[in-house]
Amino acid sequence: MLIVGLTGGLASGKTFVASELQRLGCHVVEADQLGREVMEPGAAAFNAVLETFGPGILAEDGRIDRARLAGIVFRDAHQLERLNAIVHPAVHQLAQLRFRTIGATDPSAVIVYAAAILIETGGYRDLDKLIVVSCSMENQIERALKRPGATEADVLARISRQLPLKFKLEHADYVIDTDGTVADTVRQTKMVYESLRKLA
Secondary structure, eight states, X not given: OEEEEEEESTTSSHHHHHHHHHHHTOEEEEHHHHHHHHTXXXXXXXXXXXXXXXXXXXXXXXXXXXXXXXXXXXXXXXXXXXXXXXXXXXXXXXXXXXXXXXXXXXXXXXXXXXXXXXXXXXXXXXSSEEEEEEOOHHHHXXXXXXXXXOOHHHHHHHHHHXXXXXXXXXXXXXXXXXXSOHHHHHHHHHHHHHHHXXXX
């Protein structure tokens, strides 16, 4: 079993690369999805997040409104640290459980763990290899602004909270550049997959 990190900045193309790797045969575990799961009512991080940020973050159905919470934390570094301190340990535990479950049924699996801040949290150190998805900041901003409800202020705030790309690249075993065509990104992703498959 090979556990590979997949990271990159906001709107750099991580989701597309992850979907391509999954199509090629990798098992993909998304940190974002695990983050949603641990903040569901009754899950590991729900009560602590609610106590820290107050009932104003709840939607009408009693779940945490992630957009409302993001509006608080991505404009204030201290609040983001408080949220990360609650959510990251719970996500880490759930990720380890997913890895073990996949490994039990597929011992030669290539597991791709997609997470935006793998390097910032130090989580990349626990993984066998690291893929960094790279693109220009202009493309990041342009792509992020196409997302529902995105504003330039929010996009720039999120980018500013992430480690600059040049520092992420220092830790990369593989780099996939998404500034080119879709076909070019697919070609690079296939090359990385073939290398990982040999290692696994």
